[in-house]
Amino acid sequence: MSFLSTDFGIDLGTANTVVCRRDGTILINEPSVMLVSLGPDGSRKPILIGHQARELTGRTPVGMATMRPIRDGVVTDLQSTKGFVSAVIRQVARRPWERFRPRAICGVPIGATGLERQALVEALEEGGIGHVDLLPEPIAGAIGCGIDPLEARAHMVVDVGGGTAEVTAFCFGGILSSSSCRVAGDEMTAALNQYLRQEHHLIVGELTAEDIKIRLRTSHDTTDPIVVEGRDVFSGKPRVQTLDPDEASLAIRPTVDGIVDALANVLDQLPPQAVGDIMQLGVLAFGGGSLLEGFQKHLEDALGFAVTLAERPLTCVAEGAGRSLVLPSVVAAFRGAPPTF
Ligand SMILES: Nc1ncnc2c1ncn2[C@@H]1O[C@H](COP(=O)(O)OP(=O)(O)OP(=O)(O)O)[C@@H](O)[C@H]1O
Numbered sequence: 235m236s237f238l239s240t241d242f243g244i245d246l247g248t249a250n251t252v253v254c255r256r257d258g259t260i261l262i263n264e265p266s267v268m269l270v271s272l273g274p275d276g277s278r279k280p281i282l283i284g285h286q287a288r289e290l291t292g293r294t295p296v297g298m299a300t301m302r303p304i305r306d307g308v309v310t311d312l313q314s315t316k317g318f319v320s321a322v323i324r325q326v327a328r329r330p331w332e333r334f335r336p337r338a339i340c341g342v343p344i345g346a347t348g349l350e351r352q353a354l355v356e357a358l359e360e361g362g363i364g365h366v367d368l369l370p371e372p373i374a375g376a377i378g379c380g381i382d383p384l385e386a387r388a389h390m391v392v393d394v395g396g397g398t399a400e401v402t403a404f405c406f407g408g409i410l411s412s413s414s415c416r417v418a419g420d421e422m423t424a425a426l427n428q429y430l431r432q433e434h435h436l437i438v439g440e441l442t443a444e445d446i447k448i449r450l451r452t453s454h455d456t457t458d459p460i461v462v463e464g465r466d467v468f469s470g471k472p473r474v475q476t477l478d479p480d481e482a483s484l485a486i487r488p489t490v491d492g493i494v495d496a497l498a499n500v501l502d503q504l505p506p507q508a509v510g511d512i513m514q515l516g517v518l519a520f521g522g523g524s525l526l527e528g529f530q531k532h533l534e535d536a537l538g539f540a541v542t543l544a545e546r547p548l549t550c551v552a553e554g555a556g557r558s559l560v561l562p563s564v565v566a567a568f569r570g571a572p573p574t575f
């Protein structure tokens with residue numbers, strides 16, 4: 235099947251949705267969040283998607299709710315995902331003929347089950363995509379970073395997103411080994427949230443906790459504490475708390491350790507012949523979770539390979555999915571790549 239210049243590469247992520255053209259141009263890069271109005275019959279009508287919807291997380295008026303259609307990288311609610319996909323297509327295909335059943339290649343977690351893959355295809359097709367091909371996200375991300383997955387050389391990539399963390403080694407169009415866990419960036423945020431509640435008796439919203447986590451990346455240059463605004467657990471009144479960046483990092487540490495241990499499992503199945511290639515090339519990391527302060531070093535210690543961060547860690551999966559529109563042999567090689575744990 236040949237794809238047209240109006241077709242899409244899609245990364246329908248737990249945290250962010252990115253859609254690209256086949257030349258890698260980004261058409262949309264928005265949080266996978268949807269604001270819906272709740273009907274008396276339980277129906278949910280999408281009102282807003284993306285940044286505007288995310289800004290309303292934790293502050294939605296009565297009769298509305300924000301929701302995330304994707305959990306752990308997979309479709310949990312077909313109806314809402316379908317609604318989300320239709321809204322995304324309306325934004326990226328502005329001209330009516332572009333909306334006439336476009337075709338797409340969409341990333342899928344390497345650890346997704348057959349049923350989860352089927353649900354993703356169904357949500358995309360019912361949401362308005364005419365024909366969907368799935369490509370494992372680690373392979374799409376690698377292509378987005380300029381790696382040729384058909385090369386007779388072993389590569390290893392790590393993708394830590396909002397809901398899934400995966401490591402995959404591949405060579406010559408096939409998977410050598412992979413390891414996947416459904417604990418990633420969002421659980422790091424949740425750990426910080428819980429810590430603030432338990433240790434500082436402060437209730438903060440999800441967006442505040444995520445913001446603290448993201449700020450850790452720049453805070454290591456300074457010793458300035460982070461100022462956190464929230465509500466006191468006991469009095470219910472607003473309160474400001476200062477938080478030391480090292481303390482925040484320690485709060486997230488057990489979650490990060492869990493993820494890194496799960497990813498290091500891949501080493502058990504790695505063919506020894508592949509080790510030399512990966513030692514030479516290093517491991518490529520992408521996905522927003524890999525941006526966490528200290529994550530790269532932690533991963534290097536666990537894997538024993540040098541780890542480099544991708545240039546565009548948040549968009550390379552969609553860029554690679556887009557570029558695969560003109561790489562039918564890659565899509566065919568990885569079609570239905572069986573999940574391995
Ligand atoms: N600088 C940063 N430091 C730490 N975490 C970050 C940073 N920037 C983004 N993140 C986290 O990265 C995650 C989102 O990453 P990404 O967009 O790759 O996920 P996704 O592809 O939507 O999810 P998945 O692949 O699991 O379905 C969020 O948990 C976000 O908080």
Ligand SMILES: [Mg+2]
Binds near residue numbers: 395521551
């Ligand atoms: Mg992702």
